[in-house]
Amino acid sequence: MRRLFSGIVSLTMLLSGCASPSLENTSRLDLIKKRGELICGVSGKIPGFSFLESDGSYQGLDVDICKAFAAAIIGDSERIQYRPLTAAERFTAIKTGEIDLLSRNTTFTLSRDSVGGNGLTFAPVVFHDGQGLMVKKESGVNSLEDLANKSICVGSGTTTEQNINDAFESASLPYTPIKYQDLNQVVAGYLQGRCSAMTSDRSQLAAARSGFKNPTEHIILDAVLSKEPLAPASDGQDQKLADAMRWVVYALISAEEQGITKSNIDEKVQLAKNNPQLKPLRRFLGIDGGLGEKLGLSNDFVVQIISTTGNYGEIYEKHLGKNSQVPIPRGLNELYTKGGVYVSPPFN
Numbered sequence: 001m002r003r004l005f006s007g008i009v010s011l012t013m014l015l016s017g018c019a020s021p022s023l024e025n026t027s028r029l030d031l032i033k034k035r036g037e038l039i040c041g042v043s044g045k046i047p048g049f050s051f052l053e054s055d056g057s058y059q060g061l062d063v064d065i066c067k068a069f070a071a072a073i074i075g076d077s078e079r080i081q082y083r084p085l086t087a088a089e090r091f092t093a094i095k096t097g098e099i100d101l102l103s104r105n106t107t108f109t110l111s112r113d114s115v116g117g118n119g120l121t122f123a124p125v126v127f128h129d130g131q132g133l134m135v136k137k138e139s140g141v142n143s144l145e146d147l148a149n150k151s152i153c154v155g156s157g158t159t160t161e162q163n164i165n166d167a168f169e170s171a172s173l174p175y176t177p178i179k180y181q182d183l184n185q186v187v188a189g190y191l192q193g194r195c196s197a198m199t200s201d202r203s204q205l206a207a208a209r210s211g212f213k214n215p216t217e218h219i220i221l222d223a224v225l226s227k228e229p230l231a232p233a234s235d236g237q238d239q240k241l242a243d244a245m246r247w248v249v250y251a252l253i254s255a256e257e258q259g260i261t262k263s264n265i266d267e268k269v270q271l272a273k274n275n276p277q278l279k280p281l282r283r284f285l286g287i288d289g290g291l292g293e294k295l296g297l298s299n300d301f302v303v304q305i306i307s308t309t310g311n312y313g314e315i316y317e318k319h320l321g322k323n324s325q326v327p328i329p330r331g332l333n334e335l336y337t338k339g340g341v342y343v344s345p346p347f348n
């Protein structure tokens with residue numbers, strides 16, 4: 001009976017074009033290592049997060065997260081293929097295997113992070129955002145109420161679309177959504193006056209405004225309509241890759257907690273090597289404990305990451321700090337010891 005059942009399963013898999021069970025069990029992590037290259041899904045249109053610069057390079061916080069994954073998995077952050085994806089394309093790209101993982105201003109929600117939903121799994125949050133509204137200063141609009149009966153430009157296939165609807169509905173205010181495929185189109189619609197406001201994650205509004213001819217003519221309203229915890233994601237069926245991604249993000253946070261930076265990482269390694277009593281540091285840097293191996297990574301994966309991107313705080317400062325193109329105060333995105341929400345579980 002059992003043989004008949006497994007025969008039917010294999011036949012069904014064959015007919016539906018599914019991979020054989022042995023292939024199915026191969027983690028994407030091993031595939032990335034074998035390929036020697038990481039295929040990372042990004043937006044590519046958001047300064048500060050992932051943006052295609054004029055020299056052809058991708059830059060931003062989401063891009064550095066891709067680099068941290070590549071440094072940990074392959075030991076080389078240059079070996080990355082970036083795939084720019086719209087909001088509507090991004091989850092299919094994971095499920096079809098077009099990309100290995102997504103690092104693209106994507107909100108961690110229950111529906112996306114469940115087998116009965118999009119079937120993805122999320123790494124820890126790398127940017128706590130919230131949805132906002134941008135209007136032209138001259139419009140005199142100050143609140144959601146002022147936008148009653150007006151049109152609002154919004155990207156489709158996003159949490160933004162649902163939240164704006166929820167906000168207007170619960171305030172019993174009528175409005176008209178004007179939907180577009182990506183941020184550039186939303187911005188164009190807004191600047192051309194097709195709508196009275198554009199709505200998106202507040203970081204995206206700030207990023208978009210930084211590229212306007214006259215940024216000071218636009219204001220981002222104080223109202224925050226939602227929580228938008230943005231996190232990298234991968235296929236929910238691949239726990240090995242998900243485990244590695246989770247601990248890469250925690251490595252960035254833990255390094256900041258311990259004051260380990262791109263510039264002092266070599267010193268820290270020497271310190272740990274010379275001092276057998278510094279057990280937690282030795283485990284963290286892969287000298288003892290074999291923690292990397294448990295994840296299918298090299299034991300010095302944390303060293304690989306930090307010497308490439310620096311810790312989380314350094315990544316943040318570089319792309320969103322005071323002197324960056326899109327300065328966003330750290331707020332919730334600080335360590336918990338400094339009033340934010342970031343904390344890493346122990347590397348034990």
Ligand SMILES: N[C@@H](CCC(=O)N[C@@H](CS)C(=O)NCC(=O)O)C(=O)O
Pocket residue numbers: 043044045046085086087105106107154155156157158159160181182183184186199200201204228230
């Ligand atoms: N964080 C939200 C929204 C993210 C999002 O993708 N927003 C749209 C614009 S409203 C977008 O496509 N932004 C970036 C891009 O154009 O590449 C989500 O995960 O649904």
